[in-house]
Amino acid sequence: MSRVSLEGQVAVVTGAARGLGEQLARKLSARGACVALVGLEPDRLRRVAASLHEDAAHWHADVTDHEAVEQVAREVKARFGKVDVVVANAGVAAGGPFTGSDFASWRRVVEVNLVGSAVTGRAFLPVLAESRGYLLQVASLAAMAPAPMMSAYCASKAGVEAYAHCLRGEVAHKGVRVGVAYLSWTDTDMVRGADEYPAMREMRQRLPWPANRTYPLGPTADRLVDGIERRSAHVYGQAWLRLMQGSRGWLPGVLALGAQREMRRLGPEAAEGAGMGAGLVGAGGVADEKERTGA
Numbered sequence: 638m639s640r641v642s643l644e645g646q647v648a649v650v651t652g653a654a655r656g657l658g659e660q661l662a663r664k665l666s667a668r669g670a671c672v673a674l675v676g677l678e679p680d681r682l683r684r685v686a687a688s689l690h691e692d693a694a695h696w697h698a699d700v701t702d703h704e705a706v707e708q709v710a711r712e713v714k715a716r717f718g719k720v721d722v723v724v725a726n727a728g729v730a731a732g733g734p735f736t737g738s739d740f741a742s743w744r745r746v747v748e749v750n751l752v753g754s755a756v757t758g759r760a761f762l763p764v765l766a767e768s769r770g771y772l773l774q775v776a777s778l779a780a781m782a783p784a785p786m787m788s789a790y791c792a793s794k795a796g797v798e799a800y801a802h803c804l805r806g807e808v809a810h811k812g813v814r815v816g817v818a819y820l821s822w823t824d825t826d827m828v829r830g831a832d833e834y835p836a837m838r839e840m841r842q843r844l845p846w847p848a849n850r851t852y853p854l855g856p857t858a859d860r861l862v863d864g865i866e867r868r869s870a871h872v873y874g875q876a877w878l879r880l881m882q883g884s885r886g887w888l889p890g891v892l893a894l895g896a897q898r899e900m901r902r903l904g905p906e907a908a909e910g911a912g913m914g915a916g917l918v919g920a921g922g923v924a925d926e927k928e929r930t931g932a
Contacts, residue, residue, distance in 0.1 A: 640866040641771075644669030647717040648865075651700050651757055652727030654678040655921060656825035657775070659685050660858035661724055666690040668862065673713045673720075675700070676727065677928045692717070699928060700727045700753030703760070710760040720764040722865055725754045725797075726775045729917045729925050730827050732837045734900075735788045742916050743789040749925065750793035755800060762808060769812030771868045773861070774801035778821045778848070781881050783889050785896035786837060805870065818861050819881075820874035822851045830919025840899055847877050 648665045652658035653674035659681075662672045666689040674682050674695040682695035694716055698705040713720055728750045731742040754774055765772060779791040780798040798817055805815040822828050822841065828851060832838040842849055857874040864872030873879050881888070917925055 641868060642669070643722075643862075643866060646670045646721040647673065647713070647719055648722040648724065649673045649675060649713060649720055649761060650724045650726055651675045651753075652921070653685065653695070654681040654924070656827065657820070657823065657854065657858060657861075658724075658726045660854050661726065661861060662689065662693070664858050664862045665722075665865070666693060668866075670722070671717055673709075673717070675706075675709055677924045700725075700757055701748050703756050706756050706760040710764060714764050719768045720761060721768045721770045722773070723757065723761045723765060723770070724773045724775065724861075724865070725757045727753055727757075728775065728793075728827070729922050730787075730790045730831060730919070731917050731922070732786050732831050732834055734786055738789075739916065745917065745925070745929075746789035747793045747796070750790070751796040751800070754797045758800075758804060762813065765813045766808070766811040771814045771816065771865065772801075772804070773816045773818055773865055773872065774798075774804075775818045775820070775861075776801070778819060778878060778881065780819065781878075781885055781888065782848075782892060784840075784892060785900060786840065814868040814870070816864060816869050816872050818864065818872040818874065819878045820852075820857060821848060821878060823857050823874060824851050824854050826919040826921055828919075830922060833918070843899065847875070 643665060648670040650658050650662045650672060653662045654676035658676065662674050662685060666672045671692040672689055674686050675698055676682050677699060679697040682697065686693040686695040696709045696712065698709050700706055729746055731738065731746050758772060774797050776798040777794040779787060780794040783791045801815050801817045808815065852875055860874050861872055916922065
């Protein structure tokens with residue numbers, strides 16, 4: 638597919654204070670886009686925006702707050718006059734077996750990753766229709782490969798994948814393209830936070846290659862920006878993920894058999910979630926909990 642130059646385009650990135658969102662904002666700006674950063678950490682957002690193209694701006698908003706995100710959409714349109722690209726990237730994660738996990742954290746993962754993505758779409762699709770723009774929904778390998786001790790994250794990413802596929806057919810006649818981005822384990826605060834728990838780290842390391850690797854953030858973001866320029870329906874942060882699409886019919890069953898063996902090997906403490914802690918993982922998870930509780 639031919640590329641659409643990002644020069645002079647207006648791109649909105651949610652979850653832009655750190656990690657993949659920050660990298661995407663930097664790389665979009667480097668290719669000439671005016672970037673609007675949205676997230677929960679105003680000081681970090683301010684610093685990132687100040688380091689980008691002079692037209693970059695930032696907004697503090699929780700993506701699960703419909704009124705707040707609609708206000709951001711209005712203000713971005715007023716500031717820049719249009720919106721050409723929206724990257725629904727904001728996300729959080731929690732680990733641990735379903736029955737032993739903190740259910741408030743489980744629910745929050747689904748709220749941010751799935752409901753927050755839908756809120757973002759509802760707020761920005763009207764302005765994307767005006768520009769015949771592009772919405773990139775960040776999903777994950779977790780949408781294809783349900784893994785033990787990741788039930789909330791896998792469910793939320795499978796949900797956003799299905800939501801984006803549904804949306805693609807609904808808005809195509811308006812000239813809006815919708816893409817889904819798939820990533821394996823990438824070097825972000827979220828992945829490093831999950832690795833702080835020995836059971837999660839060990840189980841991930843025992844996955845077959847290449848799924849057991851942690852991939853550098855820069856090249857992953859480059860692949861996503863290339864997909865944005867092409868307005869691609871599917872974007873792969875690591876090239877091998879494209880091959881995973883053909884395995885989706887049988888992969889969940891194989892993973893379930895492997896999970897049985899791993900949970901038995903890890904023993905009753907892992908099965909009950911001992912040592913996993915409560916709450917969301919990584920610095921982004923801490924920021925989300927601080928926003929909601931003030932703690």
